[in-house]
Amino acid sequence: MRWTTLLAVLMIALGCWSLPATAASSDGDVPTSAQSGRITDTDTWRAIRQGEAGFISGQPEQRGQLIQSEGEAWRAARNGKLAWYGGLALVGVVLAIGAFYLIRGKIMIEGGPSGRQILRFNKMERIGHWLTAGSFLVLAVTGLNLMFGRWLLEPIIGKTLFSWLAWAGKWLHNLSGFVFIAGLVVIFVLWAKDNLWDRYDLGWILHGGGLLKKGDHPPAAKFNFGQKTQFWMVIVIGTLVSSTGVSLLFPFTFADMAGMQVMHLIHAALAVLMVMAILGHIYIGTIGMEGASTAVTTGYVDRKWASLHHSVWVEETEAKEPKAAE
Amino acid sequence: MARMKFLCDAERCIHCSGCVTACKNEHEVPWGINRRRVVTINDGKPGQRSLSVACMHCSDAPCMAVCPVDCFYQTNDGIVLHNKDLCIGCGYCFYACPFGAPQYPSTGNFGGRGKMDKCTFCAGGPEEDHSKAELEKYGRNRIAEGKLPLCAEMCATKALLAGDGDMVSTIYRERVMARGFGSGAAGWGHAYGKKG
Amino acid sequence: MTERPEKSKSVLDRRAFLRGVGLSAGAAGAAAMAVGSSNADAKAGTESRQGAGYRETEHVRRAYEAAGF
Ligand code: SF4
Ligand code: SF4
Numbered sequence: 001m002r003w004t005t006l007l008a009v010l011m012i013a014l015g016c017w018s019l020p021a022t023a024a025s026s027d028g029d030v031p032t033s034a035q036s037g038r039i040t041d042t043d044t045w046r047a048i049r050q051g052e053a054g055f056i057s058g059q060p061e062q063r064g065q066l067i068q069s070e071g072e073a074w075r076a077a078r079n080g081k082l083a084w085y086g087g088l089a090l091v092g093v094v095l096a097i098g099a100f101y102l103i104r105g106k107i108m109i110e111g112g113p114s115g116r117q118i119l120r121f122n123k124m125e126r127i128g129h130w131l132t133a134g135s136f137l138v139l140a141v142t143g144l145n146l147m148f149g150r151w152l153l154e155p156i157i158g159k160t161l162f163s164w165l166a167w168a169g170k171w172l173h174n175l176s177g178f179v180f181i182a183g184l185v186v187i188f189v190l191w192a193k194d195n196l197w198d199r200y201d202l203g204w205i206l207h208g209g210g211l212l213k214k215g216d217h218p219p220a221a222k223f224n225f226g227q228k229t230q231f232w233m234v235i236v237i238g239t240l241v242s243s244t245g246v247s248l249l250f251p252f253t254f255a256d257m258a259g260m261q262v263m264h265l266i267h268a269a270l271a272v273l274m275v276m277a278i279l280g281h282i283y284i285g286t287i288g289m290e291g292a293s294t295a296v297t298t299g300y301v302d303r304k305w306a307s308l309h310h311s312v313w314v315e316e317t318e319a320k321e322p323k324a325a326e
Numbered sequence: 327m328a329r330m331k332f333l334c335d336a337e338r339c340i341h342c343s344g345c346v347t348a349c350k351n352e353h354e355v356p357w358g359i360n361r362r363r364v365v366t367i368n369d370g371k372p373g374q375r376s377l378s379v380a381c382m383h384c385s386d387a388p389c390m391a392v393c394p395v396d397c398f399y400q401t402n403d404g405i406v407l408h409n410k411d412l413c414i415g416c417g418y419c420f421y422a423c424p425f426g427a428p429q430y431p432s433t434g435n436f437g438g439r440g441k442m443d444k445c446t447f448c449a450g451g452p453e454e455d456h457s458k459a460e461l462e463k464y465g466r467n468r469i470a471e472g473k474l475p476l477c478a479e480m481c482a483t484k485a486l487l488a489g490d491g492d493m494v495s496t497i498y499r500e501r502v503m504a505r506g507f508g509s510g511a512a513g514w515g516h517a518y519g520k521k522g
Numbered sequence: 523m524t525e526r527p528e529k530s531k532s533v534l535d536r537r538a539f540l541r542g543v544g545l546s547a548g549a550a551g552a553a554a555m556a557v558g559s560s561n562a563d564a565k566a567g568t569e570s571r572q573g574a575g576y577r578e579t580e581h582v583r584r585a586y587e588a589a590g591f
Contacts, residue, residue, distance in 0.1 A: 044373060048512050054367035063426055064365050066379055067513055071422040075388045146394045154396060163395045163412040170414050251417060261421050328576050403576040455573045472579035484589045497590045
């Protein structure tokens with residue numbers, strides 16, 4: 001009994017002795033927080049710097065994070081790479097289209113229009129096209145304004161007017177997003193089957209779509225390979241841009257801070273790609289080619305145009321409904 | 327020229343939230359918004375520390391760089407202010423800000439966040455000093471009154487320091503020397519960095 | 523004063539400042555002002571109503587005193 005007590009006392013004494021020597025202040029000072037282990041060491045600062053979150057009372061839990069550094073990566077990407085490469089790419093595409101126009105000129109209907117009309121897109125198809133196209137134009141203009149307006153437009157029209165425009169643009173952007181999604185669904189349902197790979201595509205690719213030489217018209221069904229590419233681009237990129245867009249519309253509902261930042265970058269980068277492709281589409285549908293634009297306005301195209309560009313489709317249509325061509 | 331800075335001394339902050347309340351009351355900050363907040367890390371564990379954070383009024387401010395309508399401006403004292411009349415509530419500044427400073431009156435859908443609100447270093451906004459419009463939009467302009475931010479002035483332990491960066495760092499350096507340890511100050515290097 | 527050596531060193535600079543700022547005070551003073559204002563413009567953009575700004579008033583000095591121990 002005695003021995004065990006002695007042993008315990010000894011052990012406690014030894015235990016105290018082995019505690020940090022700093023804790024035992026020999027010169028009679030009041031122990032400071034440093035001596036009681038209350039030093040805020042570099043690890044603490046590093047953790048905070050790297051986004052450590054803590055307890056916060058009376059405010060949303062997310063505000064417990066002291067420093068989020070991803071924002072600066074986001075800023076650097078948005079104001080740097082995205083703005084620069086996106087801007088350059090857009091200017092580049094416009095220049096390329098201009099050069100193409102100068103070299104190749106407007107693609108005319110050889111031998112002139114026949115004067116006989118053939119229905120290319122029915123009412124539903126045209127509605128689908130314009131739901132998508134109209135909302136896309138609004139989205140593109142207002143989106144680009146948010147990205148580049150501060151540098152391009154604001155210095156010209158002044159801050160007050162620009163802010164008003166940007167505000168209106170933001171609302172238009174938010175609302176037309178839903179129209180665009182509706183358009184995507186409609187065109188997907190209507191045109192997906194016509195945009196599957198068929199046996200004419202390889203020939204079309206080998207001929208460079210007939211774009212390079214005058215009078216070169218590889219056969220194609222309702223849609224040629226170029227149009228199919230455009231279609232699937234719109235469907236795939238459009239879906240990605242829409243889904244990221246919707247999650248940006250409902251901040252922090254589907255994603256946290258890092259998610260929002262990444263989503264914004266994806267949204268903007270893909271949107272720039274899409275604008276580039278659509279610029280080409282608009283060019284070839286209007287000033288680039290005679291007889292193309294009426295397909296989505298009145299729905300009718302000249303039979304000659306159709307037989308040049310979509311020979312297989314014309315044959316199929318006329319075989320089905322011999323009277324349609326009359 | 328004086329460069330206004332905030333500094334929170336983690337060795338002193340006791341998470342009393344006096345600064346948050348002082349700010350809220352002084353500026354009649356809208357419902358749901360707190361321009362300042364206090365965070366305790368390692369809560370209840372060894373190494374527990376509390377820090378009070380608001381807008382740090384960064385040099386080369388990220389918010390300023392990303393705002394699509396360019397509504398921010400930095401005063402000669404280094405205070406980052408913004409113009410609520412121009413703000414479109416896009417939320418970009420909040421994505422970019424390292425300190426989570428920008429706040430929005432509503433977190434509603436469709437980007438309907440309302441005009442951004444954040445700490446003004448008690449320096450109001452672009453309106454006339456002490457005007458009614460300034461008071462309503464940005465709160466009181468104590469800097470123009472020849473005072474310092476109320477959060478710091480009211481801090482009971484003087485953990486939160488605000489004012490001329492040189493004065494603030496002198497005060498803090500003296501404390502560090504007296505304590506004999508610790509020199510870090512949360513966000514200080516990040517906000518002001520080498521950028522001055 | 524140091525005005526004389528500076529004059530000879532940067533006559534061209536000084537002339538530019540004088541023309542720009544329209545001050546006939548000392549070259550150093552004009553230089554400082556020009557540099558100061560151009561920096562502020564680059565940073566603050568077009569809209570930068572400054573207001574009264576920070577002043578080290580008696581009130582502020584007492585606040586600093588209270589904070590230091
Ligand atoms: S702390 Fe945030 S809101 Fe304040 S200046 Fe820095 S980036 Fe802007
Ligand atoms: S929310 Fe307002 S202040 Fe912030 S970036 Fe958008 S427009 Fe600028």
